[in-house]
Amino acid sequence: xxxxxxxxxxxxxxxxxxxxxxxxxxxxxxxxxxxxxxxxxxxxxxxxxxxxxxxxxxxxxxxxxxxxxxxxxxxxxxxxxxxxxxxxxxxxxxxxxxxxxxxxxxxxxxxxxxxxxxxxxxxxxxxxxxxxxxxxxxxxxxxxxxxxxxxxxxxxxxxxxxxxxxxxxxxxxxxxxxxxxxxxxxxxxxxxxxxxxxxxxxxxxxxxxxxxxxxxxxxxxxxxxxxxxxxxxxxxxxxxxxxxxxxxxxxxxxxxxxxxxxxxxxxxxxxxxxxxxxxxxxxxxxxxxxxxxxxxxxxxxxxxxxxxxxxxxxxxxxxxxxxxxxxxxxxxxxxx
Numbered sequence: 001x002x003x004x005x006x007x008x009x010x011x012x013x014x015x016x017x018x019x020x021x022x023x024x025x026x027x028x029x030x031x032x033x034x035x036x037x038x039x040x041x042x043x044x045x046x047x048x049x050x051x052x053x054x055x056x057x058x059x060x061x062x063x064x065x066x067x068x069x070x071x072x073x074x075x076x077x078x079x080x081x082x083x084x085x086x087x088x089x090x091x092x093x094x095x096x097x098x099x100x101x102x103x104x105x106x107x108x109x110x111x112x113x114x115x116x117x118x119x120x121x122x123x124x125x126x127x128x129x130x131x132x133x134x135x136x137x138x139x140x141x142x143x144x145x146x147x148x149x150x151x152x153x154x155x156x157x158x159x160x161x162x163x164x165x166x167x168x169x170x171x172x173x174x175x176x177x178x179x180x181x182x183x184x185x186x187x188x189x190x191x192x193x194x195x196x197x198x199x200x201x202x203x204x205x206x207x208x209x210x211x212x213x214x215x216x217x218x219x220x221x222x223x224x225x226x227x228x229x230x231x232x233x234x235x236x237x238x239x240x241x242x243x244x245x246x247x248x249x250x251x252x253x254x255x256x257x258x259x260x261x262x263x264x265x266x267x268x269x270x271x272x273x274x275x276x277x278x279x280x281x282x283x284x285x286x287x288x289x290x291x292x293x294x295x296x297x298x299x300x301x302x303x304x305x306x307x308x309x310x311x312x313x314x315x316x317x318x319x320x321x322x323x324x325x326x327x328x329x330x331x332x333x334x335x336x
Contacts, residue, residue, distance in 0.1 A: 001033060001035045001066045001069055002034045002066070003031065003061065003064065003066055003099075004031075004032045004034075005029055005030060005031045005032070005057075005058070005061055006030050007027065007028065007029050007030075007054040008027075008028040008029075008030060008311075008313060009025045009026070009027060009028070010025060010026045010027075010283075010309050010311060011024070011025050011309060011310050011311045012024055012025060012026070012282060012309055012310070013144075013308055013309065013310055014131070014133065014137065014141060015131070015133070016129075016131045016282070016308075022131075023047075023048065026045055026046070026047055026282035027052075027053060028044065028045055028046070028284065029043070029044040029057040029058075029061075029091075029092060029095055030042070030095075030284075030313065031044070031096060031098075031099045032099065033069070033096070033099040033100060033103055035071065036071075038103055038106040038107055039103070040098075040099040040100055040101070040102035040103025040104070040106065040331065041098070041099055041102050041286050041331075041332065041334050042094070042095035042096055042097065042098035042099030042100070042102065042290075043094075043095050043283060043287040043290075044092040044094060044095035044254070045091060045254050045280075045281040045282055045284075045287060046091045046092075046254075047254070047282065050090070050091060050254070052088075052089060052090075052091050056089065056092070057089075057091070060085065060086060060089050060093075061096075063085050063086070064082075064085065064096070068081045071104075071107065072104070073100055073103075073104055075097070075100070075260035076260065078096075078097070078100065078260070079093065079257055079258065079260055079261055082096060082097075082257065083257075090235070090254060090256065090257040091254040091281075093257040093258060094253045094254050094256070094257050094259075094287070095258075096258070097253075097257060097258025097260055097261075098253065098258055098259060098287060098290045101115075101258075101260070101290065101332070102290075102332045102334065103331065104331070105330045105331035105332065106331040108330070110330060111326065111327070111328055111329060111331065111332075111333055112259070112289075112290070112293040112331055112332055112333075113292075113293040113294075113296070113326050116259070116263055116294060117297070118293060118294060118295070118297055120296060120325075120326040122296035122297075123295055123296050123323045124295060124296070124299065124300055124301045125150055125321070125323050126148075126150070126295075126301040126302060126303045126304060126322065126323065126324060127148070127150035127151060127152040127176050127300075127301070127304060128145045128148040128150070128151055128152065128304045128307050128308070129151075129152040129153075129154065129304055130142065130145070130151055130152065130167065131154045132154055132155075132157060132159070132163060135162075135166050138166050138167065139166065139169075142167055142170050143170075147322070148173070148322055149173060149174070149321070149322030150173060150174050150176060151167065151171070151173055151174075151175055152175070152177070152178060152302055153175055153176070153177050154178055154180065155177055155178065155179045155183075156180050156181070156182015156183060157182060160192065161192075161195070164199050164201075168199055168200075172200065173200075174200055174201075174202045175196075175199065175200055175201045175202065176202055176203050176204075176277075176300070177196055177201050177203070177205065178204075178205035178230065179205065179207045179208075180230070180231070181207075181208060181210060183208050184208065184209075186208065186219060189208060189215075189219055190219060190222060190223070193207070193219065193223050193225065193227075194224065197224050197225050202300075203226045203227075203228055203248075203275075203277065203300065204227055204228065205228045205229075205230045205250055205277070206228070206229060206230040207219055207227060210229070213245055216229070216232070216246065217244060217245045217246075220245060220246055220247055223247075226247040226248055227246050227247050228247065228248045228249065228250050228275070228277050229242045229245065229246035229248070229249050229250065232245070232246070233246075233249040233251070233255075234255045235255065235257065235261060235265075236256070236261055236264050236268065239265050239268040239274070240268065242272075242274060243272045243274060246274070247274070247275055248269070248274045248277060248299070249265070249269055249274055249275075249276060249277070250277045250278075251265050251266065251269075251276060251277070251278050251279070251294075251298070252278075252279045252280060252281065252291075253280070254280070254281045254283075254287070258290075259290055259293070259294065262291075262294055263294060263297075266294065266297050266298065275299045275300075276297075276298040276299050277298065277299065277300040277301070277302060278291055278294060278295050278298040278301050278303065279302040279303070280302065280305050282309060283305030283306075284305060284306065284312050284313060284314055285306050285312055285316055285334060285335075286332065286334055287305065288303050288305045288306055288317065288324070289317055289332040289333055289334055290332055292317065292326060293326065293332065295324070296326075301324075307319075314335060314336060315335040315336070317333070317335075
Protein backbone atom coordinates (compact mmCIF):
# COMPACT_ATOMS: atom_id res chain seq x y z
CA UNK A 1 0.00 0.00 0.00
CA UNK A 2 1.40 3.39 -1.00
CA UNK A 3 0.30 6.85 0.14
CA UNK A 4 1.20 9.98 -1.82
CA UNK A 5 0.02 13.57 -1.55
CA UNK A 6 0.23 17.00 -3.13
CA UNK A 7 -0.88 20.44 -2.00
CA UNK A 8 -3.06 22.81 -3.98
CA UNK A 9 -4.45 26.28 -3.33
CA UNK A 10 -8.10 26.11 -4.37
CA UNK A 11 -9.07 29.50 -5.79
CA UNK A 12 -12.51 31.01 -5.21
CA UNK A 13 -14.57 32.78 -7.87
CA UNK A 14 -15.16 35.65 -5.46
CA UNK A 15 -13.61 36.67 -2.12
CA UNK A 16 -15.47 34.70 0.54
CA UNK A 17 -16.54 36.82 3.50
CA UNK A 18 -18.39 35.68 6.61
CA UNK A 19 -18.98 37.26 10.02
CA UNK A 20 -15.35 37.25 11.19
CA UNK A 21 -12.98 36.89 8.22
CA UNK A 22 -12.52 36.90 4.44
CA UNK A 23 -10.37 34.81 2.06
CA UNK A 24 -9.77 34.26 -1.66
CA UNK A 25 -8.40 30.71 -1.61
CA UNK A 26 -8.28 27.57 0.51
CA UNK A 27 -5.28 25.29 1.12
CA UNK A 28 -6.07 21.77 -0.08
CA UNK A 29 -4.15 18.52 0.37
CA UNK A 30 -4.93 15.83 -2.21
CA UNK A 31 -4.19 12.29 -1.05
CA UNK A 32 -3.85 9.05 -3.01
CA UNK A 33 -3.64 5.54 -1.57
CA UNK A 34 -2.71 2.80 -4.03
CA UNK A 35 -3.29 -0.93 -3.40
CA UNK A 36 -3.73 -4.02 -5.58
CA UNK A 37 -3.80 -2.01 -8.81
CA UNK A 38 -6.44 0.47 -7.58
CA UNK A 39 -6.07 4.03 -6.30
CA UNK A 40 -8.27 5.77 -3.77
CA UNK A 41 -8.53 9.57 -3.82
CA UNK A 42 -9.04 11.78 -0.76
CA UNK A 43 -8.98 15.45 0.09
CA UNK A 44 -8.35 17.76 3.04
CA UNK A 45 -9.82 21.26 2.77
CA UNK A 46 -8.08 23.29 5.45
CA UNK A 47 -9.96 26.52 6.03
CA UNK A 48 -7.84 28.87 8.18
CA UNK A 49 -10.07 29.00 11.25
CA UNK A 50 -9.70 25.24 11.76
CA UNK A 51 -5.94 25.60 12.29
CA UNK A 52 -4.65 23.12 9.69
CA UNK A 53 -2.20 23.90 6.88
CA UNK A 54 -0.17 22.26 4.13
CA UNK A 55 2.68 21.97 6.64
CA UNK A 56 0.64 20.37 9.43
CA UNK A 57 -1.06 18.02 6.95
CA UNK A 58 2.26 16.82 5.53
CA UNK A 59 3.67 16.29 9.02
CA UNK A 60 0.62 14.21 9.96
CA UNK A 61 0.72 12.10 6.80
CA UNK A 62 4.40 11.35 7.31
CA UNK A 63 3.59 9.78 10.69
CA UNK A 64 1.15 7.24 9.25
CA UNK A 65 2.13 3.58 9.29
CA UNK A 66 0.42 2.07 6.25
CA UNK A 67 0.51 -1.43 7.75
CA UNK A 68 -2.43 -0.29 9.90
CA UNK A 69 -4.62 -0.19 6.78
CA UNK A 70 -5.17 -3.88 6.14
CA UNK A 71 -7.88 -4.91 3.71
CA UNK A 72 -10.81 -5.37 4.16
CA UNK A 73 -10.79 -2.06 5.99
CA UNK A 74 -12.26 -1.68 9.47
CA UNK A 75 -12.98 2.03 9.41
CA UNK A 76 -13.65 2.37 13.13
CA UNK A 77 -10.20 0.97 13.90
CA UNK A 78 -8.64 3.23 11.26
CA UNK A 79 -10.11 6.44 12.67
CA UNK A 80 -9.09 5.38 16.17
CA UNK A 81 -5.55 4.84 14.89
CA UNK A 82 -5.50 8.26 13.20
CA UNK A 83 -6.80 9.92 16.37
CA UNK A 84 -4.02 8.28 18.35
CA UNK A 85 -1.36 9.76 16.05
CA UNK A 86 -2.32 13.29 17.10
CA UNK A 87 -5.40 15.12 18.38
CA UNK A 88 -7.28 17.51 16.12
CA UNK A 89 -6.29 17.55 12.44
CA UNK A 90 -9.79 16.45 11.29
CA UNK A 91 -9.37 17.58 7.68
CA UNK A 92 -6.25 15.55 6.91
CA UNK A 93 -7.78 12.59 8.74
CA UNK A 94 -10.79 13.04 6.47
CA UNK A 95 -8.52 12.93 3.41
CA UNK A 96 -7.18 9.54 4.47
CA UNK A 97 -10.65 8.24 5.34
CA UNK A 98 -12.11 9.41 2.01
CA UNK A 99 -9.25 7.85 0.03
CA UNK A 100 -9.78 4.55 1.82
CA UNK A 101 -13.53 4.63 1.17
CA UNK A 102 -12.86 5.33 -2.51
CA UNK A 103 -10.34 2.48 -2.58
CA UNK A 104 -12.76 0.16 -0.77
CA UNK A 105 -15.46 0.81 -3.36
CA UNK A 106 -13.08 0.22 -6.23
CA UNK A 107 -11.83 -3.05 -4.73
CA UNK A 108 -15.42 -4.21 -4.17
CA UNK A 109 -16.55 -2.79 -7.54
CA UNK A 110 -19.38 -0.91 -5.80
CA UNK A 111 -20.14 2.82 -5.53
CA UNK A 112 -19.57 4.34 -2.09
CA UNK A 113 -23.15 5.54 -1.85
CA UNK A 114 -24.39 1.95 -2.14
CA UNK A 115 -21.90 0.63 0.42
CA UNK A 116 -23.05 3.37 2.82
CA UNK A 117 -26.74 2.54 2.32
CA UNK A 118 -27.84 5.68 0.47
CA UNK A 119 -30.66 5.98 -2.07
CA UNK A 120 -29.75 8.38 -4.92
CA UNK A 121 -33.46 9.08 -5.47
CA UNK A 122 -33.51 10.80 -2.06
CA UNK A 123 -30.73 13.28 -2.89
CA UNK A 124 -31.68 16.72 -1.48
CA UNK A 125 -31.12 19.90 -3.46
CA UNK A 126 -27.88 21.63 -2.57
CA UNK A 127 -27.60 25.31 -1.74
CA UNK A 128 -25.10 27.74 -3.22
CA UNK A 129 -23.47 30.07 -0.71
CA UNK A 130 -23.31 33.84 -1.07
CA UNK A 131 -20.86 35.56 1.26
CA UNK A 132 -21.00 39.17 2.40
CA UNK A 133 -20.14 41.73 -0.28
CA UNK A 134 -21.17 44.96 -1.94
CA UNK A 135 -24.64 45.18 -3.40
CA UNK A 136 -23.37 44.97 -6.99
CA UNK A 137 -21.26 41.89 -6.30
CA UNK A 138 -24.11 40.21 -4.40
CA UNK A 139 -26.39 40.77 -7.37
CA UNK A 140 -23.72 39.32 -9.66
CA UNK A 141 -23.43 36.24 -7.43
CA UNK A 142 -27.20 35.74 -7.50
CA UNK A 143 -27.14 35.95 -11.28
CA UNK A 144 -24.40 33.32 -11.39
CA UNK A 145 -26.58 31.12 -9.16
CA UNK A 146 -29.32 30.91 -11.78
CA UNK A 147 -30.64 27.36 -11.84
CA UNK A 148 -29.78 26.72 -8.19
CA UNK A 149 -32.85 25.86 -6.13
CA UNK A 150 -31.64 27.21 -2.76
CA UNK A 151 -29.28 30.04 -1.83
CA UNK A 152 -27.34 30.09 1.42
CA UNK A 153 -26.53 33.51 2.85
CA UNK A 154 -23.74 34.36 5.26
CA UNK A 155 -24.88 36.82 7.95
CA UNK A 156 -23.54 38.09 11.27
CA UNK A 157 -22.97 41.82 10.77
CA UNK A 158 -25.04 44.98 11.03
CA UNK A 159 -25.80 44.81 7.29
CA UNK A 160 -27.71 41.53 7.50
CA UNK A 161 -31.10 42.92 6.50
CA UNK A 162 -29.67 44.90 3.60
CA UNK A 163 -28.00 41.76 2.26
CA UNK A 164 -31.22 39.74 2.43
CA UNK A 165 -33.20 42.57 0.84
CA UNK A 166 -30.69 42.82 -2.00
CA UNK A 167 -31.08 39.11 -2.73
CA UNK A 168 -34.84 39.27 -2.43
CA UNK A 169 -34.95 42.12 -4.95
CA UNK A 170 -34.01 39.65 -7.72
CA UNK A 171 -35.02 36.15 -6.57
CA UNK A 172 -37.64 34.35 -4.49
CA UNK A 173 -35.82 31.01 -4.10
CA UNK A 174 -35.73 29.59 -0.57
CA UNK A 175 -32.83 30.73 1.60
CA UNK A 176 -30.61 29.07 4.18
CA UNK A 177 -28.85 31.45 6.58
CA UNK A 178 -25.58 31.01 8.46
CA UNK A 179 -24.70 33.60 11.11
CA UNK A 180 -21.36 31.89 11.92
CA UNK A 181 -21.68 32.84 15.61
CA UNK A 182 -21.97 36.49 14.60
CA UNK A 183 -25.07 37.47 16.59
CA UNK A 184 -24.50 38.60 20.19
CA UNK A 185 -27.87 39.74 21.60
CA UNK A 186 -30.42 36.97 21.92
CA UNK A 187 -33.47 39.27 21.91
CA UNK A 188 -32.31 41.05 18.76
CA UNK A 189 -31.44 37.65 17.34
CA UNK A 190 -34.98 36.43 17.92
CA UNK A 191 -36.40 39.50 16.21
CA UNK A 192 -34.10 38.72 13.29
CA UNK A 193 -35.23 35.09 13.21
CA UNK A 194 -38.87 36.10 12.81
CA UNK A 195 -37.99 38.68 10.16
CA UNK A 196 -35.94 36.09 8.26
CA UNK A 197 -38.86 33.65 8.31
CA UNK A 198 -40.94 36.31 6.56
CA UNK A 199 -38.22 36.52 3.90
CA UNK A 200 -38.49 32.82 3.07
CA UNK A 201 -35.61 31.51 5.18
CA UNK A 202 -35.83 27.74 5.69
CA UNK A 203 -33.14 27.25 8.37
CA UNK A 204 -30.56 29.21 10.38
CA UNK A 205 -27.10 27.93 11.31
CA UNK A 206 -25.22 28.82 14.49
CA UNK A 207 -26.89 32.14 15.40
CA UNK A 208 -24.78 32.86 18.48
CA UNK A 209 -21.30 31.84 19.73
CA UNK A 210 -21.19 28.10 20.39
CA UNK A 211 -20.10 28.60 24.02
CA UNK A 212 -23.36 30.45 24.77
CA UNK A 213 -25.32 27.25 25.12
CA UNK A 214 -28.27 28.71 27.04
CA UNK A 215 -28.76 31.53 24.54
CA UNK A 216 -28.71 29.17 21.57
CA UNK A 217 -31.11 26.82 23.36
CA UNK A 218 -33.47 29.73 24.10
CA UNK A 219 -33.48 30.81 20.45
CA UNK A 220 -34.12 27.22 19.38
CA UNK A 221 -37.02 26.89 21.82
CA UNK A 222 -38.74 29.99 20.43
CA UNK A 223 -37.72 29.90 16.77
CA UNK A 224 -40.32 29.33 14.02
CA UNK A 225 -37.59 27.86 11.76
CA UNK A 226 -35.03 25.12 12.46
CA UNK A 227 -31.84 26.25 14.24
CA UNK A 228 -28.80 24.21 13.25
CA UNK A 229 -25.60 23.74 15.24
CA UNK A 230 -22.51 24.21 13.06
CA UNK A 231 -19.36 25.31 14.87
CA UNK A 232 -20.84 23.67 17.98
CA UNK A 233 -20.89 20.27 16.27
CA UNK A 234 -17.54 18.91 15.14
CA UNK A 235 -17.37 15.16 15.78
CA UNK A 236 -19.54 12.31 17.06
CA UNK A 237 -19.57 13.19 20.80
CA UNK A 238 -20.93 16.65 19.94
CA UNK A 239 -24.13 15.22 18.47
CA UNK A 240 -25.55 14.22 21.84
CA UNK A 241 -24.60 17.63 23.26
CA UNK A 242 -26.66 19.32 20.52
CA UNK A 243 -29.91 17.79 21.71
CA UNK A 244 -32.02 20.44 23.42
CA UNK A 245 -29.73 23.22 22.17
CA UNK A 246 -30.45 23.00 18.43
CA UNK A 247 -33.11 21.49 16.20
CA UNK A 248 -30.41 19.88 14.11
CA UNK A 249 -26.74 19.61 13.24
CA UNK A 250 -24.46 20.48 10.33
CA UNK A 251 -22.14 17.61 9.45
CA UNK A 252 -19.00 18.40 7.44
CA UNK A 253 -16.48 15.73 6.51
CA UNK A 254 -13.65 18.15 7.23
CA UNK A 255 -14.88 18.41 10.83
CA UNK A 256 -15.96 14.78 11.33
CA UNK A 257 -12.61 13.35 10.16
CA UNK A 258 -14.25 11.72 7.18
CA UNK A 259 -17.07 9.57 5.87
CA UNK A 260 -17.07 6.85 8.52
CA UNK A 261 -17.67 9.18 11.45
CA UNK A 262 -20.07 11.34 9.43
CA UNK A 263 -22.19 8.22 8.93
CA UNK A 264 -22.08 7.53 12.68
CA UNK A 265 -23.15 11.12 13.32
CA UNK A 266 -26.11 10.68 10.99
CA UNK A 267 -27.20 7.54 12.85
CA UNK A 268 -26.86 9.23 16.24
CA UNK A 269 -28.75 12.33 15.06
CA UNK A 270 -31.63 10.18 13.82
CA UNK A 271 -31.69 8.36 17.16
CA UNK A 272 -31.97 11.73 18.93
CA UNK A 273 -34.57 13.09 16.48
CA UNK A 274 -32.24 15.83 15.24
CA UNK A 275 -32.46 17.25 11.72
CA UNK A 276 -29.35 16.98 9.53
CA UNK A 277 -27.70 19.40 7.14
CA UNK A 278 -24.65 18.03 5.35
CA UNK A 279 -22.27 20.84 4.46
CA UNK A 280 -18.79 21.49 3.16
CA UNK A 281 -15.80 23.77 3.21
CA UNK A 282 -14.29 25.05 -0.07
CA UNK A 283 -13.76 21.67 -1.70
CA UNK A 284 -12.99 19.97 -4.99
CA UNK A 285 -15.14 17.32 -6.66
CA UNK A 286 -13.41 14.66 -4.54
CA UNK A 287 -14.73 15.70 -1.13
CA UNK A 288 -18.00 16.85 -2.71
CA UNK A 289 -18.69 13.34 -4.01
CA UNK A 290 -17.71 11.88 -0.64
CA UNK A 291 -20.32 14.03 1.10
CA UNK A 292 -22.85 13.51 -1.70
CA UNK A 293 -22.63 9.75 -1.06
CA UNK A 294 -24.16 10.46 2.37
CA UNK A 295 -26.43 13.37 1.43
CA UNK A 296 -29.53 11.23 0.64
CA UNK A 297 -29.55 10.26 4.33
CA UNK A 298 -29.81 13.94 5.37
CA UNK A 299 -32.60 16.52 5.35
CA UNK A 300 -30.69 19.30 3.59
CA UNK A 301 -27.43 19.70 1.67
CA UNK A 302 -24.97 22.56 1.26
CA UNK A 303 -22.35 20.99 -1.03
CA UNK A 304 -21.38 23.83 -3.34
CA UNK A 305 -17.58 23.50 -3.51
CA UNK A 306 -17.25 22.93 -7.28
CA UNK A 307 -19.75 25.71 -7.93
CA UNK A 308 -17.68 28.36 -6.10
CA UNK A 309 -14.13 27.56 -7.26
CA UNK A 310 -12.17 28.08 -10.47
CA UNK A 311 -9.31 25.53 -10.46
CA UNK A 312 -11.00 22.26 -9.48
CA UNK A 313 -8.42 19.61 -10.46
CA UNK A 314 -11.16 17.08 -11.25
CA UNK A 315 -14.20 17.12 -13.50
CA UNK A 316 -17.28 18.50 -11.78
CA UNK A 317 -19.96 15.90 -10.98
CA UNK A 318 -23.21 16.01 -12.91
CA UNK A 319 -25.51 18.68 -11.45
CA UNK A 320 -29.17 18.72 -12.47
CA UNK A 321 -32.26 20.41 -11.03
CA UNK A 322 -30.18 21.74 -8.14
CA UNK A 323 -28.91 18.28 -7.15
CA UNK A 324 -25.68 16.32 -7.50
CA UNK A 325 -26.23 13.16 -9.51
CA UNK A 326 -24.59 10.03 -8.09
CA UNK A 327 -23.18 7.67 -10.71
CA UNK A 328 -22.69 3.91 -10.61
CA UNK A 329 -18.91 3.95 -10.93
CA UNK A 330 -17.00 2.07 -8.20
CA UNK A 331 -15.83 4.18 -5.24
CA UNK A 332 -16.58 7.89 -5.16
CA UNK A 333 -17.25 8.06 -8.90
CA UNK A 334 -14.60 10.76 -9.27
CA UNK A 335 -13.73 11.59 -12.88
CA UNK A 336 -10.13 12.72 -13.34
